[in-house]
Amino acid sequence: MDIASLLGIASGIFLIVGAIFLGGDIHNFINIPGLMIVGGGSLATTLLTFQFRDVFAAFKAAYFVFSKEKEDPNEAVAIMISLCQISRRQGLLELSKIETDSGFLKKACGLIADGSSNDVIRNALITEIESLKMRHFIVQDVFRKMGIYSPAFGMLGTLIGLVQMLSNLQEPSQIGPAMATALLTTFYGSLMSTMFFLPIAGKLKARTILEVINLEIMLEGSISILDNNNPVILYEKLSSFISARLRKPMKEMVGR
Amino acid sequence: MDIASLLGIASGIFLIVGAIFLGGDIHNFINIPGLMIVGGGSLATTLLTFQFRDVFAAFKAAYFVFSKEKEDPNEAVAIMISLCQISRRQGLLELSKIETDSGFLKKACGLIADGSSNDVIRNALITEIESLKMRHFIVQDVFRKMGIYSPAFGMLGTLIGLVQMLSNLQEPSQIGPAMATALLTTFYGSLMSTMFFLPIAGKLKARTILEVINLEIMLEGSISILDNNNPVILYEKLSSFISARLRKPMKEMVGR
Amino acid sequence: MDIASLLGIASGIFLIVGAIFLGGDIHNFINIPGLMIVGGGSLATTLLTFQFRDVFAAFKAAYFVFSKEKEDPNEAVAIMISLCQISRRQGLLELSKIETDSGFLKKACGLIADGSSNDVIRNALITEIESLKMRHFIVQDVFRKMGIYSPAFGMLGTLIGLVQMLSNLQEPSQIGPAMATALLTTFYGSLMSTMFFLPIAGKLKARTILEVINLEIMLEGSISILDNNNPVILYEKLSSFISARLRKPMKEMVGR
């Protein structure tokens, strides 16, 4: 579990709930129809905007991004160096037998082993990266759109409440509580957008950037294995993708 | 009919109407002049911004996007593989006899059969894709602009109502209902924008992305048929456009 | 005269004026100093932002876009095909005698007849297209900026009115009408922006896109005439710029 995210969600909720408790009765902040308009309306409009499959994929991605460890680019560099060494000792054909979870790396190895040309490999892998980016963009977009729709439904709920209140002004003592209830949907909408949807969209975007770097390391590594197959040059090229501060020396990677 | 969209629209309307019913009389929310200002004004300004033909095309596209099934990229890959096999067995000239609904594929086949060069085919097909993208962009833009114009007309309606109310403050008992009526146009404008225009614009954009992927598969497939005409390499290249999870194995495609 | 635009403006004005009439006295909506702040202020700030010549050009372009018929890309394709046929029968030199309203086409013909190389022609014509795009962008930008400045001046006018009203609260009966007057400038600013400036900017942008397509057809056609001078290939290449649904068959174009 991502520790910063857990801390972020927990402290955010704590601060908001704390502020409500300090000011008085928390029941004033619970309004089931309001929650349904904002939550349900945002979800309904999101279903209208996207395909069912994309919305489902987005929620799954949001779950994984908080539960799964992110991959270290040093790891990807180390894998490419060991592939380089295998192919030097045992020939490029050996790469077709590599066992890996990554479909991308498997495809790269298969293409090298099949004797595909430099250009074919580069084009196929770039297409893979581009279509992954596009799919991830849609997943992020689901949350970004929810972050736009939820305050809009909050405002719609408040407008409904205001119109109802203003149409029946007979009891002035009811104006205050009625307005409080009307404002609640705006509160719900902003809270959902600011504390959940927008940060999750941001997190998914950041994770995509990291994943794409790993894939680019594998792409450049594969081309390099095909071209000259020298572990030192490979390391020099691939390590450029990693911040100098986080970069591991080659020795650590080869020694494995 | 797109099931997610149907669900989205139905539940969205249900939630809003339900919230109105819960709070009291639904007649307070019906105001014909207000609806005319917002709906009519948005449509009028959209006609001023675009050509009549574009607005008409946009509404037609919105109808199709909800009624027509979207095409599966696996289908496009399978078609290109079978074209590849036909042209291997019977020669490239045979492609000119292909029957297809897609004008794009027909043009591609015609250009290959005519013996056009790699560059001519690529340029003509890229121009087709670019001009399709541009036409679709205009269609999306019609709804995006309606999503901007409708809240603006909602606010204009509210301003008209407020000015009229403030100019005649003689009867204080009328202030509440008058303000309620004035707020209704803001409600209409936001509702139309959030629940219809913006989601439809989003859906059209998503559908364009899918369609362009299909065309790119056909483009790359056509070039590949001309270049080396090998179904295995073709499959390897074209399958990169599809998410690994949805990708069908080559056997399923060839066996048909 | 563009029929959709006329319809758009007429129905938009009708709806707004109708809503004002329904609600009461139209005199409440007329405030000369308010109109001067919003209209004059927007114009003054636009003059400060742009050159006098650009603002003048923008208003002229807005007039033409509504009065002049837009050009049909099929027409441009037909012209290029007939130029292709002339140059085949009578030689490339004959192109220098072509009579045309389009300075762009004249330049293209002149360069071909002068025996300029493929690259020189492409570069000169691309520079022409780029500088046309840039000039049109400035013209659109004049209206886009007016669409931003006018609501800003509307708000400034309202602030002036509010400050004046709040500074003199002695007569409570005057508060309502004073606030109504203050709100009028916001109404003027939003109305001008939503009903005139932004739609005109949008229309000018759409018209630029159409014009650039026509120029690109001429550019690609000129290069093609120089390269291989085959009307069938020319048609195949240029028709890709036109939507399949609107595309005219080659026979119609050649038969003229």
Place this chain on the structure above:
Amino acid sequence: MDIASLLGIASGIFLIVGAIFLGGDIHNFINIPGLMIVGGGSLATTLLTFQFRDVFAAFKAAYFVFSKEKEDPNEAVAIMISLCQISRRQGLLELSKIETDSGFLKKACGLIADGSSNDVIRNALITEIESLKMRHFIVQDVFRKMGIYSPAFGMLGTLIGLVQMLSNLQEPSQIGPAMATALLTTFYGSLMSTMFFLPIAGKLKARTILEVINLEIMLEGSISILDNNNPVILYEKLSSFISARLRKPMKEMVGR
């Protein structure tokens, strides 16, 4: 002095001041602490965002853009044609003796006279243009940021005024004037942003576009002098940068 700008500023100020005078006492609109919060705060935040040197350069650029005449691209074309003629008659070496105010043209001439290759000249001059664009972008950005910061400080000032007023509601007769004073900072912030900072940023951007066109004419002209040194082709290439309507015929340029 730029006549349109002068007219714009004068009429804008006249309209605003006139509207204030019409409505009553102008003293209600003067509030020194408010002016200090908005003006001082915007400037302070701008200093925090940029370097001292950039802010200083921005104010200097704003002064020059209104006082200095802009350069005519026809002038740049004429200069390049005369350089072309000099280098044809007296050799490329002669270009090193050209006297000019423009450091860019001096560098171009120096590189040609030094016998640098086509690529070296193009790269050095493109780097010059790119770094000029970037410096100008920062200068525009100073005013764009001031146009964002000033309404933000206006709102901060109003919030301060509202909090102070609401904390001391004992004297109801003071509520009106106190709110009027609070609103003044919002008025100042919007006025500065709309009437000064944003238009100046726009003007600087427009001036940069013009200047870059002049530099691109010099760049293309220099390359052309090196390549074939033909004044007619040179004119044909360079005149594409100028709108057909403003373009001067070659005769006028050569005859000088």
Place this chain on the structure above:
Amino acid sequence: MDIASLLGIASGIFLIVGAIFLGGDIHNFINIPGLMIVGGGSLATTLLTFQFRDVFAAFKAAYFVFSKEKEDPNEAVAIMISLCQISRRQGLLELSKIETDSGFLKKACGLIADGSSNDVIRNALITEIESLKMRHFIVQDVFRKMGIYSPAFGMLGTLIGLVQMLSNLQEPSQIGPAMATALLTTFYGSLMSTMFFLPIAGKLKARTILEVINLEIMLEGSISILDNNNPVILYEKLSSFISARLRKPMKEMVGR
């Protein structure tokens, strides 16, 4: 310490605090729970959006950007010229012994000394620059997002305060102070965003631009050393990156 930034922060705080003091009691502006909602909420949501490491890196970068002197591009040009002279006199191998703080320059020198080809060096160094840009973008994004989140939490705090106040309207004398307190969080959120987060994000962006220019000077310089190794051409190429006004003549650089 960056003098403009210090001046900016000091004068900004002075103006705001001064305005509060002038208007009365400063205690009205201190509300610990409000500060916690806005400050804590923004930080919590930022932790949810980014990785812990990125947030930490951002605060460190913000500290350095105000304390560390920025590097002068003339310095980078001078270094490249001296490297050019060393490699001419003592051979390219000598470059591997260069002592420098810059990991980028060290890598460039190492690659040259290793006899890597032009393309390998260019690609490795461009990858370094791109990944530095991306890391810096994330760092800027942390502050940009805080500049978005903090006013959002300000509004959430105000909504909480308003709902609490409106739910308990029994004591009308409490309405004013309660609203004042509710508005305070909006004030905090806007103040933090306008005076700290957005300017810091802007400053970091400006610093990144400067740093990238230095790296591009080193990149172009390294390629140039490998290609022809002529200090005069090197100076001519690299000085284009510097504004003509700030550019130092070559003599000053070589003489060292």
